[in-house]
Each structure stands twice: as C-alpha cells, then as structure tokens.
Amino acid sequence: MKSLKHFIEYIFVIIFYNTFRILGFKISSFITGKIFTIYGYFSERTPVAIYNIGEVIKGLNYKERRKIIFKMWENFGRVVGEYPNLDRIRVINNDRIKIINIRNLLNPLKNNKNCLFFSAHLGNWELTSHALTENGFNINFIYRAPNNKYVDDLLRKIRFRYGVGLIKKGPEGARECIKVLSNNGGNIGMLIDQKMNDGISTKFFNKNVMTPSAIAKFALKFKCPIIPAFCIREYGTNFRIEYLEPISYEKIKSLSSEEKIMNHLNKIVEIWIRKYPDQWIWIHNRW
Numbered sequence: 160m161k162s163l164k165h166f167i168e169y170i171f172v173i174i175f176y177n178t179f180r181i182l183g184f185k186i187s188s189f190i191t192g193k194i195f196t197i198y199g200y201f202s203e204r205t206p207v208a209i210y211n212i213g214e215v216i217k218g219l220n221y222k223e224r225r226k227i228i229f230k231m232w233e234n235f236g237r238v239v240g241e242y243p244n245l246d247r248i249r250v251i252n253n254d255r256i257k258i259i260n261i262r263n264l265l266n267p268l269k270n271n272k273n274c275l276f277f278s279a280h281l282g283n284w285e286l287t288s289h290a291l292t293e294n295g296f297n298i299n300f301i302y303r304a305p306n307n308k309y310v311d312d313l314l315r316k317i318r319f320r321y322g323v324g325l326i327k328k329g330p331e332g333a334r335e336c337i338k339v340l341s342n343n344g345g346n347i348g349m350l351i352d353q354k355m356n357d358g359i360s361t362k363f364f365n366k367n368v369m370t371p372s373a374i375a376k377f378a379l380k381f382k383c384p385i386i387p388a389f390c391i392r393e394y395g396t397n398f399r400i401e402y403l404e405p406i407s408y409e410k411i412k413s414l415s416s417e418e419k420i421m422n423h424l425n426k427i428v429e430i431w432i433r434k435y436p437d438q439w440i441w442i443h444n445r446w
Contacts, residue, residue, distance in 0.1 A: 169309035176313070180243040185396050187240035195236025199229050208441035215364035215446075216436060230437035234392055238283050241396070246320035250289045250400060257393075258290055259401040263386060265294065267405065273340050274405070275374050275385045276348035279428045280440045282390040282398060288348060290400050291388075292322030299324035299339050301332060301349040301373065333373065340381045348388075349374055351421070352428055354443045361421045364429055366446045375411075375420035382408045387427050391435055403427070 179187035199205050208228045213219060219227070250256045267274045276298070278287050291298045300318075304327045305311045315325050326332045326339075326347075339345035355369040363370065378385055384405040391399045406423075414420045432439045 165307040165309055168307055172310050172313065176243045179240055184241055184244040184248060187244065188237040188396050191240030192233040192237040195232045196229055199232035204442035207444065211441045211445065212436060215366070216433065227437045228441060231439065231441060234438050235440060241283055242285070245285055246317060248289060249293065250286060251293045255397045257399045259399060261402065263402040263405055264291065267384060273343065273381055273383045274346045275378055275383045276346065276388050277351045277374055277385065277424060278388045279350060279352040279431065281431060281435060281438045282392040284350065284390055286390045286398055287388040287400055288323045289321060296346055297344055298346045298348055299326050301326050301328055301336065301347065303328050336377060340377060340383065347377060351424060354445050359418055359421065361418060361425055363425045368445060370421050370425065372417045372421055374424070375417040378408065378411045378420065384408060385411065389431050392438060
C-alpha cells in the first residue's frame with residue numbers, strides 16, 4: 160500500500176516536472192512564485208513563520224513581519240518552479256547571475272586541496288553548486304533523502320545532470336564522505352540550517368538548537384578549509400552567488416571543539432539571514 164502511494168506521488172511529481180520543464184526556467188519561476196504566495200494566505204505555517212521571525216529579529220512590527228513572510232513564500236515557490244530546469248542553467252558568463260569572490264574558489268582548486276562548503280536555504284541555494292562544478296570542482300552534497308524512493312531517484316538524476324554527486328545523510332553517508340575526502344580534490348558541501356532532532360547543541364540567533372556537526376568533524380580530521388557559499392535572488396530570476404573568504408584549518412583548529420566551530424558557522428549564516436530575511440525559510444519550528 161505504501162509503495163502504491165509513493166508511486167502515485169511520483170506520477171504527480173513527474174507531471175509537475177515535465178510541465179515546468181517545457182515552460183522553462185523564467186516562466187516556471189514566475190508561476191510557482193505566484194502560486195506559493197497565494198498558498199501563503201491559507202497555510203497554517205504562515206503564522207508560525209511570522210512568530211519565528213519576531214522571536215529572533217527584534218524591532219519588526221506585525222505588518223513588517225507579515226510582508227517579509229509573503230516574500231519568503233514567493234521565493235520558496237520560485238525555487239520549486241526553477242528546479243526542473245536547473246540542469247539547463249549555466250552560471251558562468253550568464254548576464255542574470257553575478258559571481259562574487261570567485262578567487263575564493265579558484266585558489267583551493269589550483270592547489271588541489273580538499274574543501275568543505277556550507278550554505279543555507281537562501282535565495283536559490285541549489286545554484287551555489289553550479290559555480291563549483293563549472294569551475295572544475297568535484298563536489299558531493301550531503302542531503303536528507305525523501306521518504307519516497309521514486310522521487311529520490313528523480314532528484315538524484317536531476318542533480319547528476321549538472322555534475323553534483325549526492326550522499327545520503329546517515330552512517331553509510333559518513334563513510335562515503337570519508338572516502339571522498341581521502342582523495343585529493345574531493346569536496347563535500349552541505350546545508351547547515353536544517354531543523355534537526357540529532358546533532359549537537361549550538362547557538363543560532365542566540366537560541367539553543369540542534370545542528371549537524373559533520374562539517375566540523377571533517378574539517379578537524381582532514382585539515383580542510385571551510386568555504387561559506389550563498390546565493391541571493393536579486394530580483395525575478397537574477398541572482399548573486401557569493402563565496403566568502405575560506406576559513407583556514409588554523410582558524411578551525413583554534414576554535415578547538417565541534418560546538419565552537421558550529422557556533423562560528425551559525426553566526427555567518429545569521430548575518431546573511433538578517434540581510435535577506437525574506438529569502439530564508441521560516442516555516443519550521445527551528446527553536
């Protein structure tokens with residue numbers, strides 16, 4: 160029965176995927192942005208998001224918070240609509256996409272060093288990996304697999320088309336990461352802002368949260384630099400991808416513990432969320 164349900168879900172996903180693939184990146188983004196904005200008026204997650212933003216970004220009145228959250232819904236919808244066409248997008252020499260601080264990528268690449276990348280659910284976060292693969296990085300992203308195996312297979316195929324390897328979160332995935340990082344030029348990326356029930360206790364917006372600690376473990380074990388990467392939607396389907404100064408192994412070592420390393424990385428994510436609160440997903444009970 161569960162298999163049948165998953166197969167039916169998969170059929171709907173395939174219809175969605177093929178429809179929006181035909182419509183193309185720009186039109187699909189616009190349509191799903193509008194659909195999600197309308198959905199936001201009826202979603203029970205909207206009050207949760209309005210509450211969450213008020214808890215961590217002080218000084219916003221209700222009207223301001225509500226406006227931010229409806230912009231969030233539009234951005235989230237656009238990301239969903241853009242997904243079927245991600246493999247067709249090239250970020251290098253694209254007038255609609257600016258890449259800032261590309262040297263922060265190229266220097267480690269030239270030295271053939273292993274690198275760790277992290278990002279957050281901002282703008283269209285999927286595009287951060289495009290600049291990596293187009294610049295010759297072998298990149299594997301740790302991800303949480305959907306419960307539906309058919310959908311998971313589809314998502315893996317889409318990402319594989321634009322050169323991204325996927326590693327499922329879990330003990331087996333951790334072993335695969337170790338294998339990747341044991342080779343020169345093997346790189347791992349991950350999103351560190353997800354709601355977790357496990358991980359380690361850290362501070363995020365000065366509140367206690369559970370955070371995945373894999374990136375800290377790998378940095379200490381393999382003496383890797385960590386590169387923060389963020390993609391911001393400037394307007395419509397125009398983006399800015401920015402790679403921050405690599406956090407050196409010496410800096411990571413000086414922080415001495417996984418908890419302190421993750422607190423440091425969380426602070427970086429906080430700065431970007433405060434700058435672009437309408438592009439982060441506030442709908443989860445993160446705190």
